[in-house]
Amino acid sequence: MTTSNLPRKKTSMKRRSLHEEISDHLRSMIIEGELPEGERIDESALCEQLEISRTPLREALKVLHSEGLVSIEPNRGARVAVLTPEEFAELFELIGGLERMAAELAASRATDSELKKLAQMQTRLESLYSAGDRHNYFELNQDIHRMIIAMSRNSTLTSLHEQLLMRASRGRYMAIGTEDRWEESVQEHQALLEALQAKDSVKAGEIMLEHVRHTGDCAVNALKLRKAV
Amino acid sequence: MTTSNLPRKKTSMKRRSLHEEISDHLRSMIIEGELPEGERIDESALCEQLEISRTPLREALKVLHSEGLVSIEPNRGARVAVLTPEEFAELFELIGGLERMAAELAASRATDSELKKLAQMQTRLESLYSAGDRHNYFELNQDIHRMIIAMSRNSTLTSLHEQLLMRASRGRYMAIGTEDRWEESVQEHQALLEALQAKDSVKAGEIMLEHVRHTGDCAVNALKLRKAV
DNA sequence: CGTTATAATTATGTATTCCTGATACTGGAT
DNA sequence: ATCCAGTATCAGGAATACATAATTATAACG
Numbered sequence: 216m217t218t219s220n221l222p223r224k225k226t227s228m229k230r231r232s233l234h235e236e237i238s239d240h241l242r243s244m245i246i247e248g249e250l251p252e253g254e255r256i257d258e259s260a261l262c263e264q265l266e267i268s269r270t271p272l273r274e275a276l277k278v279l280h281s282e283g284l285v286s287i288e289p290n291r292g293a294r295v296a297v298l299t300p301e302e303f304a305e306l307f308e309l310i311g312g313l314e315r316m317a318a319e320l321a322a323s324r325a326t327d328s329e330l331k332k333l334a335q336m337q338t339r340l341e342s343l344y345s346a347g348d349r350h351n352y353f354e355l356n357q358d359i360h361r362m363i364i365a366m367s368r369n370s371t372l373t374s375l376h377e378q379l380l381m382r383a384s385r386g387r388y389m390a391i392g393t394e395d396r397w398e399e400s401v402q403e404h405q406a407l408l409e410a411l412q413a414k415d416s417v418k419a420g421e422i423m424l425e426h427v428r429h430t431g432d433c434a435v436n437a438l439k440l441r442k443a444v
Numbered sequence: 445m446t447t448s449n450l451p452r453k454k455t456s457m458k459r460r461s462l463h464e465e466i467s468d469h470l471r472s473m474i475i476e477g478e479l480p481e482g483e484r485i486d487e488s489a490l491c492e493q494l495e496i497s498r499t500p501l502r503e504a505l506k507v508l509h510s511e512g513l514v515s516i517e518p519n520r521g522a523r524v525a526v527l528t529p530e531e532f533a534e535l536f537e538l539i540g541g542l543e544r545m546a547a548e549l550a551a552s553r554a555t556d557s558e559l560k561k562l563a564q565m566q567t568r569l570e571s572l573y574s575a576g577d578r579h580n581y582f583e584l585n586q587d588i589h590r591m592i593i594a595m596s597r598n599s600t601l602t603s604l605h606e607q608l609l610m611r612a613s614r615g616r617y618m619a620i621g622t623e624d625r626w627e628e629s630v631q632e633h634q635a636l637l638e639a640l641q642a643k644d645s646v647k648a649g650e651i652m653l654e655h656v657r658h659t660g661d662c663a664v665n666a667l668k669l670r671k672a673v
Numbered sequence: 674c675g676t677t678a679t680a681a682t683t684a685t686g687t688a689t690t691c692c693t694g695a696t697a698c699t700g701g702a703t
Numbered sequence: 704a705t706c707c708a709g710t711a712t713c714a715g716g717a718a719t720a721c722a723t724a725a726t727t728a729t730a731a732c733g
Contacts, residue, residue: 230518230694233717234506259684268718270499273686274506277463281510289461290685290724305600312545312601320537371534372541375604461686487715497688502716519694521715 233267237275240265245284245295246385256285256293283382298385300439306383307431311424313376314360318407318423321366322416329366330412336362337408344401352397353390359404363411363423392434399429462496466504469494474513474524475614485514485522512611527614529668535612536660540653542605543589547636547652550595551645558595559641565591566637573630581626582619588633592640592652621663628658 244250256276258269265272276293279285286296298306325333336359343352357380364376383389393400403426410419473479485505487498494501505522508514515525527535554562565588572581586609593605612618622629632655639648 232518232715235518257684269685270717270719274503277503277506278510281507289464292685302600305598308549308598309545309601309604312541316538316541369534369537371531372538375538463686498715499687499689519715520696 232271234271234274234278237265237267237271238278241275241279242282242284242381245279246381248386250295252295252386253297254295256295258292282378284385298382298438300435300442303383303388303438304431304435306379307427307434310376310379310383311427311431313372313379314364314427315420315424317364317367317369317372317376318411319416319420320369321363322411322414322419324368325366325411325414329362333359333362333366333408333411337404340404341401344397349394349397353393356393356400356404357384357389363407366411386438388434388438389430391437392430392432395433395437396429400426403429461500463500463503463507466494466496466500467507470504470508471511471513471610474508475610477615479524481524481615482526483524485524487521511607513614527611527667529664529671532612532617532667533660533664535608536656536663539605539608539612540656540660542601542608543593543656544649544653546593546596546598546601546605547640548645548649549598550592551640551643551648553597554595554640554643558591562588562591562595562637562640566633569633570630573626578623578626582622585622585629585633586613586618592636595640617663617667618659620666621659621661624662624666625658629655632658 241250250256258272262269262272276285276287280287280293284296285293287293336355340352340355340359343355361377364373367373403422407419407422407426410422470479479485487501487505491498491501505514505516509516509522513525514522516522565584569581569584569588572584590606593602596602632651636648636651636655639651
């Protein structure tokens with residue numbers, strides 16, 4: 216008996232509803248900037264573009280709305296949510312608080328292997344900095360933050376953080392924020408790592424809060440400048 | 445031209461979509477415990493009960509899902525999300541962090557009139573405590589927390605907090621948490637008020653964090669006991 | 674020529690229908 | 704008696720159809 220009879224395509228057993236896939240698709244379209252801020256979302260047009268019907272699309276829009284990525288005016292349709300500098304600043308304030316919390320928890324809950332992994336990431340971060348590779352630097356930078364969030368061992372916090380990060384990282388304003396103060400950022404990450412290794416919750420939290428606050432301030436300024444155009 | 449032509453019935457100009465009203469309705473049904481944890485949500489049944497069609501109901505379910513109040517299994521329908529003690533503990537950890545953040549911000553941003561109002565609420569809280577009025581005590585207690593959140597002047601934080609509170613306050617576990625340690629709670633609130641009046645951000649934050657942590661621990665224990673039955 | 678009112682069109686909101694996957698039941702074989 | 708296969712039934716997922724509000728265009732009036 217051969218195994219060839221078994222359907223090989225069942226590698227991903229996960230049944231995903233259409234509206235879920237559409238949510239993901241639209242979400243990345245918004246985050247990648249393919250759908251720009253304030254853009255009206257024409258249901259019919261999107262439907263034939265994605266080759267789906269309106270029902271699951273509308274369900275997806277509801278989901279993205281409650282995630283804060285889409286705004287809906289009754290009887291007037293949906294559009295990509297516009298991020299005002301004020302909202303952006305609020306978001307960063309929030310993210311800062313969450314990341315401080317995560318850093319504090321991570322300091323007391325992190326395993327040795329996690330700390331080791333984090334140290335490796337930090338080393339790589341520094342080499343990317345030396346190499347002047349801004350793009351990969353930013354990616355790794357976000358990964359490090361995500362790693363620390365995960366180390367908090369609070370999945371509710373983790374998913375919430377991820378959601379807020381999506382709202383904030385639209386248009387790569389955050390990237391600008393970190394790139395604007397490259398050297399400081401590397402140093403702050405180093406200090407944070409040391410605090411985590413020392414299991415100093417308070418210090419780790421403080422460093423993280425200041426770090427995010429600085430990044431946020433730069434990003435907010437970048438956003439304000441762009442809006443002023 | 446007279447003004448009599450203008451339709452008078454437009455007192456409430458807000459056009460609310462059906463799915464929005466249904467979301468609100470279901471949300472309160474879940475929070476009030478009318479729909480118990482784990483209960484299957486039969487779409488057809490609910491539709492004829494609420495006298496609506498399935499489309500807006502399903503949209504509402506998607507919204508409640510992304511709020512964490514409803515769980516959806518593809519092709520197997522929706523049910524009221526069950527709150528495990530672990531998730532509940534995580535939620536409280538999160539809420540604690542958010543409320544600390546809010547308290548810190550409130551200490552530096554609160555207006556005099558807000559502080560005055562808060563002091564009045566505290567006075568009333570103490571009288572409710574003396575009178576042994578547990579029900580109204582709990583209500584006012586929540587109002588005070590909401591008030592402090594609002595004083596943070598961060599609307600994103602405020603709405604997020606409200607959402608998490610809904611997830612956590614199902615079944616009134618939180619009420620049990622505060623009632624279990626009534627006297628301490630009153631004192632902590634008093635100390636918090638004083639820190640806010642002194643505009644001592646750090647202290648206000650610390651008190652708040654400890655306060656929520658204690659409340660949460662009691663609530664988690666209450667939940668675990670109930671689950672154990 | 675501009676303004677306003679009304680009609681036509683378009684897009685959103687809701688209902689209904691169709692289809693597909695899941696669960697329960699029946700019957701047969703071991 | 705139990706376990707498996709096959710079928711029937713049912714509920715959820717998606718598409719289509721219908722209703723209604725909003726927008727635009729057009730025409731009439733000042």
